[in-house]
Amino acid sequence: xxxxxxxxxxxxxxxxxxxxxxxxxxxxxxxxxxxxxxxxxxxxxxxxxxxxxxxxxxxxxxxxxxxxxxxxxxxxxxxxxxxxxxxxxxxxxxxxxxxxxxxxxxxxxxxxxxxxxxxxxxxxxxxxxxxxxxxxxxxxxxxxxxxxxxxxxxxxxxxxxx
Numbered sequence: 001x002x003x004x005x006x007x008x009x010x011x012x013x014x015x016x017x018x019x020x021x022x023x024x025x026x027x028x029x030x031x032x033x034x035x036x037x038x039x040x041x042x043x044x045x046x047x048x049x050x051x052x053x054x055x056x057x058x059x060x061x062x063x064x065x066x067x068x069x070x071x072x073x074x075x076x077x078x079x080x081x082x083x084x085x086x087x088x089x090x091x092x093x094x095x096x097x098x099x100x101x102x103x104x105x106x107x108x109x110x111x112x113x114x115x116x117x118x119x120x121x122x123x124x125x126x127x128x129x130x131x132x133x134x135x136x137x138x139x140x141x142x143x144x145x146x147x148x149x150x151x152x153x154x155x156x157x158x159x160x161x162x
Contacts, residue, residue: 030112
């Protein structure tokens, strides 16, 4: 895979295998409604026993967070639909204006994978195994791939213009 910025308005990933493109597509399926643990992580309570605060939070904050999460996933999915096949690989152009949505959606997926597979900080601190034998191994590969993309996108957002 090659990561480039062909112009100030776009990022580009070239030579994406079908496997990695499919990993990106799965990043859009993790929602706050996937399971109670993910919902609690994505939409935590305000941390107070005050019922009025909890009600305000549920009425005014959580819907906005859910909308933001959904919008990010929809942006990522729409951009992925525009991937251009080139032989066995694909090229994907990401408008820089979509960078925040990509970072958000990839972060949602990473958090969800960590929750689903019950990864500990200790497990995540070591490299994944070189051979993918289990669903957990594959989830780690996804998480690491998403982290690399997030880091690259952040780098490009902060890079000097011109």
